[in-house]
Amino acid sequence: MRLAPFVSALSVAALLGTPLSVADLTSLPSDACASATVAVADATAVNGLNINQCGLGGTTVTAGGIEVLMPAAGQAVTVEELVEAGSSVVTAYLHVEVSDDGFVSATTTPPPVESTIPLEYGAITATSARPHSVLVEAAAYSRCTDYSRSTSAWYSPSTIYVNSTERRPSNITKTAFEGVVTGGMGVWKNGTNNCGIARALHVPGAVAVGSYTYDANFTSTGGCGTADNRDVVDFGPIADSGVLARTCTWSTAGGAPYDKDIRIDTSTRSWVTTTTGCSGTKYDLRSVVTHELGHMLALGHATEFGGNDLTMSPNSAPCNSSARTLGAGDVSSIYVQPGG
Ligand SMILES: [Zn+2]
Structure with a gap:
């Protein structure tokens, strides 16, 4: 349902047949919907708005060049991206969540970075490890x-599908791309590192x-679209220059x-898939895919x-x-699944 911005919150509630609580009414900024009923909106500007009242369902919201299709009520989407070193792109994270009753919550602040050796991983043996006490002078x-x-x-x-036939650059063979994804996943499965961490x-x-x-499930410009419950790795355009790759996560x-x-x-x-003969502004596909995995x-x-050149x-x-x-932070962070 798309409603005109001048419709009052109370009449909206009546139309929807679900009266708003006092808390709902006071959380709505004045004239909020008027600025939100545009095709593309700043993700942080729609914070606190209701997708039903403001006609935000199906719209695209952006922050720092990252875009996502507005999740439905009760859903969330997260974007993480890898950028070129020295790139002006600084927003590498966007999380947009819509509550069961339609209110939007958006943030560009990623989860915090930890830096001490994780004590719960008592089995770690490292030849040259020393802990960070604080995250400075990385x-x-x-x-x-x-x-x-x-x-x-x-x-x-469960199954990670590789689309190795569509939009694949001509210099990357199908076999090479498939080997990059399979090999990258193997690195995480085996905890492959050159730091002596077992x-x-x-x-x-x-x-x-x-x-x-x-x-x-990306949009035509490389934003997060609509989930299809199938995990896929593919090539495709990301319009935001400076961005090498993105991972979208859909959750409740x-x-x-x-x-x-x-x-x-x-x-x-x-892209290149070999470590020899790389020159200019080419990027190592295996490194980037391992990061995204x-x-x-x-x-x-x-x-x-x-x-620091950590994988992450x-x-x-x-x-x-x-x-x-993997580097120390990478391999130490992998969760040991039950039974593993
Ligand atoms: Zn990343």
Whole structure:
């Protein structure tokens, strides 16, 4: 139902047949809907508005160049993105949630970064580990001594489909792309690192390759669209320059994820799958895909622009392939599934 902005909240309630509570009425900014009934709105500007009263259902909201299709009532969507090192793109996170009764909550602040060696992981043995007491001077730490990490709700993908036939750059073979996703998932499953950190892991998710043409659920400009309950990795355009790849997470409001998709940018990007012969502004596909698969499992970004080259660092430089294997923060953050 799309309602004119001048309709009062009380008459809206009458139309909807569900009277608003006093709390609902006082939480609505004056003239709120008037500024919100536009096709594209600032995500933070629609905070506190009701998608039903303001006709926001089906609209696209943006923040810092990230866009998402407004979730339905009771649903949420999260965007995490990897950007070029030195890029002017600084907003690398957007979470938009709509309560069961239609109120929007949007934030660009990601979950906090932790940096101490996680005590619950008593089994960790590291040859050169030392803890961060505080998250400062990240560049002083190497990827094997930097335990910074961030996690949100854990997700257990069952089948991760690779769309290796559509929009794939001509210089990347089908086999190479499939190998990158399978290999990247293997890194998380095995906790592959060059830091001497040994952990027994049980990471779910089987990569399915073949002739799948399932699309990751992104909009035409690379924003998060509508979930289809199928986890997909594909190539496609991300209009926001400076962004290498994005992961979208769909969940119930305040609840668990039920769908995650990964898109690798094709709008302005050149990719390589080998560590030899990389030059210019090409990016290492395996490093970027491994990073995004970390998002698929639950990991957020590590130190912000700290230059530590952790797999979950929020940016990457051309030809940098260090994210192919995990650093201390990456491997220490992986949840050991029950039975693992
Ligand atoms: Zn990321």
